[in-house]
Amino acid sequence: MQSVLAVDDSASIRTLVSHVLEAAGYQVVLAEDGREALEFARDNDVDVVLTDINMPNLDGIGLIKALRTLPNYKFTPLLVLTTESGHEKKMEGKAAGATGWIVKPFNPEQLISTVGKVIA
Amino acid sequence: MAIDIDLAEIAQLFIEESMEGLDIMESGLLNLDLGDADTETMNSIFRAAHSIKGGGATFGFMEISNFAHHVETLLDEMRQGDRPVTKDGVDLMLQSVDCIREMINSLADGDVDTTRADELEIDLAKMLGSDASPDPADVTEAAADAASESPGAPIVGWEIKFEPHPGILKSCNDPLRILRELRKLGELEVRSIGASKLLLGEFDPEECHVAWQMTLHGGIALEQIKEIFDWVSDECELSIDPIRDENAPQPPAEVVKESTEDTVTPPPKPAAKKASKSSSSSQDGGSIRVNIDKVDALINLVGELVITQSMLSRFNSDFDFTQIEQLREGLTQLSRNTRELQESVMAIRMLPISFAFSRFPRLVRDTGNALNKKVDLQLVGETTELDKTVLEKIGDPLVHLVRNSLDHGLETPEARVAAGKPETGILQLNAYHEGGNIIIQVIDDGAGINKDRVLAKARERGIVGPDEILSDEKINNLIFMAGFSTVDQVSDLSGRGVGMDVVRRNIGDLGGTVSVKSETGVGSTFTIRLPLTLAILDGQLVRVGSQSYIIPLISIVETIQTNDEKVNEIVGKSELFKLRDEYLSVLRLYEMFGVQADSTRIDDGLLVVAEANGHRVGILVDDLLEQQQVVIKSLEANYRQMPGISGATILGDGTVALILDVPGLIQLFYERNADVQNNVHQVA
Numbered sequence: 001m002q003s004v005l006a007v008d009d010s011a012s013i014r015t016l017v018s019h020v021l022e023a024a025g026y027q028v029v030l031a032e033d034g035r036e037a038l039e040f041a042r043d044n045d046v047d048v049v050l051t052d053i054n055m056p057n058l059d060g061i062g063l064i065k066a067l068r069t070l071p072n073y074k075f076t077p078l079l080v081l082t083t084e085s086g087h088e089k090k091m092e093g094k095a096a097g098a099t100g101w102i103v104k105p106f107n108p109e110q111l112i113s114t115v116g117k118v119i120a
Numbered sequence: 121m122a123i124d125i126d127l128a129e130i131a132q133l134f135i136e137e138s139m140e141g142l143d144i145m146e147s148g149l150l151n152l153d154l155g156d157a158d159t160e161t162m163n164s165i166f167r168a169a170h171s172i173k174g175g176g177a178t179f180g181f182m183e184i185s186n187f188a189h190h191v192e193t194l195l196d197e198m199r200q201g202d203r204p205v206t207k208d209g210v211d212l213m214l215q216s217v218d219c220i221r222e223m224i225n226s227l228a229d230g231d232v233d234t235t236r237a238d239e240l241e242i243d244l245a246k247m248l249g250s251d252a253s254p255d256p257a258d259v260t261e262a263a264a265d266a267a268s269e270s271p272g273a274p275i276v277g278w279e280i281k282f283e284p285h286p287g288i289l290k291s292c293n294d295p296l297r298i299l300r301e302l303r304k305l306g307e308l309e310v311r312s313i314g315a316s317k318l319l320l321g322e323f324d325p326e327e328c329h330v331a332w333q334m335t336l337h338g339g340i341a342l343e344q345i346k347e348i349f350d351w352v353s354d355e356c357e358l359s360i361d362p363i364r365d366e367n368a369p370q371p372p373a374e375v376v377k378e379s380t381e382d383t384v385t386p387p388p389k390p391a392a393k394k395a396s397k398s399s400s401s402s403q404d405g406g407s408i409r410v411n412i413d414k415v416d417a418l419i420n421l422v423g424e425l426v427i428t429q430s431m432l433s434r435f436n437s438d439f440d441f442t443q444i445e446q447l448r449e450g451l452t453q454l455s456r457n458t459r460e461l462q463e464s465v466m467a468i469r470m471l472p473i474s475f476a477f478s479r480f481p482r483l484v485r486d487t488g489n490a491l492n493k494k495v496d497l498q499l500v501g502e503t504t505e506l507d508k509t510v511l512e513k514i515g516d517p518l519v520h521l522v523r524n525s526l527d528h529g530l531e532t533p534e535a536r537v538a539a540g541k542p543e544t545g546i547l548q549l550n551a552y553h554e555g556g557n558i559i560i561q562v563i564d565d566g567a568g569i570n571k572d573r574v575l576a577k578a579r580e581r582g583i584v585g586p587d588e589i590l591s592d593e594k595i596n597n598l599i600f601m602a603g604f605s606t607v608d609q610v611s612d613l614s615g616r617g618v619g620m621d622v623v624r625r626n627i628g629d630l631g632g633t634v635s636v637k638s639e640t641g642v643g644s645t646f647t648i649r650l651p652l653t654l655a656i657l658d659g660q661l662v663r664v665g666s667q668s669y670i671i672p673l674i675s676i677v678e679t680i681q682t683n684d685e686k687v688n689e690i691v692g693k694s695e696l697f698k699l700r701d702e703y704l705s706v707l708r709l710y711e712m713f714g715v716q717a718d719s720t721r722i723d724d725g726l727l728v729v730a731e732a733n734g735h736r737v738g739i740l741v742d743d744l745l746e747q748q749q750v751v752i753k754s755l756e757a758n759y760r761q762m763p764g765i766s767g768a769t770i771l772g773d774g775t776v777a778l779i780l781d782v783p784g785l786i787q788l789f790y791e792r793n794a795d796v797q798n799n800v801h802q803v804a
Contacts, residue, residue, distance in 0.1 A: 010171040012134035013178065019130065054170045056163070068290075077292045083174040091354060099292040100351035105177035105185070117301065118292070
């Protein structure tokens with residue numbers, strides 16, 4: 001089963017993401033912020049990481065930068081969840097090493113198809 | 121893929137989370153130092169607004185999301201330091217917090233009222249110094265894209281040239297995935313071009329040195345293709361050119377139209393509808409967030425109970441009297457398990473009083489501003505836990521007491537300085553446990569209650585007789601009498617027609633009491649005493665003839681034995697007895713309930729001195745039995761409401777005992793002996 005590490009400080013978004021992705025047949029690991037996600041990632045591989053940007057302790061951009069320095073995450077697709085429709089935040093994510101983004105609000109189908117796109 | 125997700129349930133989670141977020145915003149805003157805002161506080165305020173915006177949109181609450189977006193923009197500027205944190209800014213943010221809270225609350229009714237939000241949006245826009253456009257930017261962007269597609273012959277395909285930068289693989293964007301995505305749109309011809317640096321020595325497997333020229337067949341919208349390259353637009357050279365069928369006669373209007381519709385995805389309407397509907401129903405039921413430790417403790421206890429049960433069930437099949445010791449042990453264990461289980465279940469309903477306290481920093485700030493008084497609010501014992509139901513109901517009385525202290529208790533800065541006190545007054549909310557009760561105090565260091573004025577007013581209203589001498593404590597507590605307000609000029613704060621008598625009644629309804637101690641020039645202390653829970657009550661079991669009744673311990677002052685000689689019969693049935701310096705009525709319980717008592721002589725029985733709403737009576741009973749905790753069963757739900765009775769419980773022997781509603785009973789007693797109260801004054 002393919003696994004997704006979903007990182008968001010909002011419990012409702014976390015629940016939504018895990019419900020949707022689990023229904024689509026993924027194994028989902030949840031983390032509340034970048035620091036928790038990074039701790040998990042140090043010892044565990046996943047097939048894709050999905051992260052919010054604005055989070056306490058370690059934000060999404062910081063998480064992506066840190067993950068890209070881990071050998072086992074060098075070629076893992078990293079997606080940011082962003083409410084910013086503007087170019088700037090997306091590019092900030094890209095510059096940090098993100099593969100792509102999902103713009104909130106997203107519907108379940110969009111989430112599944114986007115994750116499906118990077119996990120071939 | 122059909123995904124069946126219960127969005128409604130998660131939307132409810134969003135609502136709860138947003139409420140918490142709003143609380144964080146509010147307390148954060150109140151704690152901000154103007155001009156020198158703490159970065160971490162600013163960030164947490166921003167994040168809360170941000171989550172409400174994102175979640176609101178995700179769960180289909182667009183009105184909330186749109187409004188939160190404006191709030192977020194302003195907060196972002198403050199957080200980045202682009203905008204100073206001013207009092208006006210904080211005030212506007214606080215109003216916005218209230219507005220979002222109202223909108224979320226109104227979700228339960230199905231419709232969100234945006235009148236207030238629209239007004240505030242104008243203020244926000246003013247502060248932001250630009251027109252807050254109601255349309256999200258990307259809609260206009262998409263429209264512009266659509267418009268730029270020059271009209272002409274219908275599009276039958278696209279020429280795409282895709283030259284990834286060498287580093288594209290580092291962001292994990294595999295060009296092959298992109299080709300795969302394109303194939304999903306239509307028939308794709310791919311030609312590899314310019315495989316530049318394929319010299320073995322220089323070959324880096326982590327770099328990409330291939331480019332592609334592609335032809336995609338079909339009337340595909342440009343947006344769909346652009347979307348596929350969206351993530352890599354900064355990591356490649358890309359050109360997309362239409363192939364047009366010049367022979368076709370039809371204008372291409374339809375294609376353009378389709379593309380706009382595709383890109384501007386409307387929010388999932390049916391799901392949103394469903395979400396708001398069911399959130400209203402679940403809100404009625406009310407949910408509670410329980411610490412996982414409490415649940416674990418509960419599971420652990422149930423485990424122990426199962427062990428005890430299995431141990432006891434051994435005696436079911438073969439029991440002989442040699443095992444009696446083991447049986448007794450088992451029963452002891454069972455009673456311990458039951459007690460612990462009861463405590464743990466009750467603990468689930470217990471919440472820290474900070475939930476009720478949290479609204480006060482804001483309230484005190486606003487009220488203080490309105491009254492031009494300087495107040496330092498101190499919260500003590502915020503972690504003290506009490507039952508959720510009690511917690512919800514204590515809010516309003518507390519607000520009233522706090523407002524009262526701010527309005528009538530604390531003086532203006534000038535008056536304080538004149539009295540030799542510091543300019544800033546202190547208002548303290550204090551909560552702690554004492555016995556089976558929770559004590560909540562509202563303490564101010566203001567002027568104290570003006571006893572002369574209170575007494576004069578009470579005489580004027582006929583509450584106190586003209587020659588009656590009262591202790592200071594009694595005078596202070598007169599302010600809880602109905603229709604009592606010493607302020608001649610009704611301010612819009614605490615003198616809004618709801619008097620302290622309502623506070624006392626509300627607290628009385630919760631089985632609690634309220635009293636005040638005050639010293640002129642030093643301050644006042646209001647003390648609320650409440651049972652920890654409404655489901656269980658500490659009661660004194662009393663007997664009248666063959667009947668057992670339970671008197672809530674919280675109402676009992678003392679129990680005395682007296683004799684007929686000490687009782688003065690005034691008129692008809694009203695009897696008074698003297699307890700120290702006070703005359704109390706004798707309430708014969710057997711008379712009230714029409715039951716047969718052992719004896720009607722006061723010498724043979726006991727007088728339970730009980731107090732409610734400032735009235736004390738001696739309840740005559742035959743005997744005192746044990747004190748015990750009883751589980752309250754509603755009489756109303758099982759039978760009907762009875763005056764003087766608040767509920768019933770089942771005793772250990774299986775019989776039912778009625779629980780006395782002491783305030784109701786006293787009221788009933790006075791109604792039956794309408795003249796008794798006047799007599800009390802005459803005697804005194």
